[in-house]
Amino acid sequence: MTKKERNKLLQPIANELGLVVHSDFAYKIIAYDGFKIMLGLLFDASSIKTVFRPYYFGQCLFVPAKILNLGFGDTITWPHDNRMTDYWDVDSYMTYKHLISTKFLDFMNTITSFQSFLSALVKGEYPFFNNNIYKAEICAYINTILRNKKDAFTWSEIVSLQPNPMNLYYMEDIKQRATDIITLLSKDDYDAIFRLFLRWQDETIKSLGLRTQS
Numbered sequence: 001m002t003k004k005e006r007n008k009l010l011q012p013i014a015n016e017l018g019l020v021v022h023s024d025f026a027y028k029i030i031a032y033d034g035f036k037i038m039l040g041l042l043f044d045a046s047s048i049k050t051v052f053r054p055y056y057f058g059q060c061l062f063v064p065a066k067i068l069n070l071g072f073g074d075t076i077t078w079p080h081d082n083r084m085t086d087y088w089d090v091d092s093y094m095t096y097k098h099l100i101s102t103k104f105l106d107f108m109n110t111i112t113s114f115q116s117f118l119s120a121l122v123k124g125e126y127p128f129f130n131n132n133i134y135k136a137e138i139c140a141y142i143n144t145i146l147r148n149k150k151d152a153f154t155w156s157e158i159v160s161l162q163p164n165p166m167n168l169y170y171m172e173d174i175k176q177r178a179t180d181i182i183t184l185l186s187k188d189d190y191d192a193i194f195r196l197f198l199r200w201q202d203e204t205i206k207s208l209g210l211r212t213q214s
Contacts, residue, residue: 006043006052009093013041013101017108022210025068032114035145035197036061038210039111041104042068051087056104058111058126060138061210062145062201064177068208071130072121072138076103118142133162133174140178144193149185156182 006024013019019026025042042055057073059065075086078096093100110125111117120126121138128135140155159178164171184193 001045001050001052003045006045009052009090010041010043013097013104016101017105020211022208027210028108030111030113030117032145034194035114036201036205037111037114037117039104039108040068040073041100042070046087048087051089053086054088054100056107058107058117058121060117060141061204061208062141062197063134063138063204064200065204066207069130069134071134072126072128073107074127076100114142114146118146131171133159133171136162137174137178140181141197144181144185144190145197147190149188153182153185156185 003024007021010024010026011021014021014026017026017028019028019041024044025040027038027040030037030039038059038061040055040057040059042057044053044055046053054076055070055073056076057068057070059069059072063069076099077084077086078088078092078099080092088096107126111120118139121128121135136155136158140152140159143149143152143155156178160175160182162171162175164175180196181193184190
């Protein structure tokens with residue numbers, strides 16, 4: 001299924017739920033003091049040409065990223081042959097489209113603020129598939145934005161102390177960011193922290209091609 005075909009299926013749901021469509025996903029932005037979290041609905045390509053897989057996800061745009069991060073969220077399923085499957089074709093979409101709308105609407109109704117995003121993440125209200133260092137980084141940054149200094153310190157230290165026996169460069173980058181945040185938090189230099197977050201956010205938005213610069 002081509003991107004154009006997936007987009008054609010995605011557009012009615014986006015219109016119904018008030019989402020912005022970009023490429024093969026649609027999204028809504030939650031903003032707080034200039035910082036942004038994206039709630040997204042992706043109709044992803046499959047190796048089977050006639051089907052797609054719908055994902056709902058939440059991504060903090062102030063966490064550096066060059067691609068969509070589907071770690072927080074899940075695929076959406078429909079009933080097929082006495083089981084549930086997350087592989088959809090046009091026929092299943094036409095019959096069960098409401099399941100996609102309902103699932104994403106539930107996601108949007110649950111996550112309406114930075115605090116509710118943080119709560120859902122920590123309490124495991126939705127699946128989280130990424131490495132725990134990513135989860136801790138998100139918690140550290142949101143708590144910093146909300147000026148929950150004690151929790152921001154705690155989560156940042158969890159990130160900075162993560163073992164990296166394979167010396168993976170991306171983990172070292174994440175750990176270094178956390179160490180920098182700890183240093184700035186110890187000085188109560190929120191201005192410097194927020195400049196960093198906003199710079200990372202602008203870079204993420206640019207990489208994803210989102211229309212949310214303002």
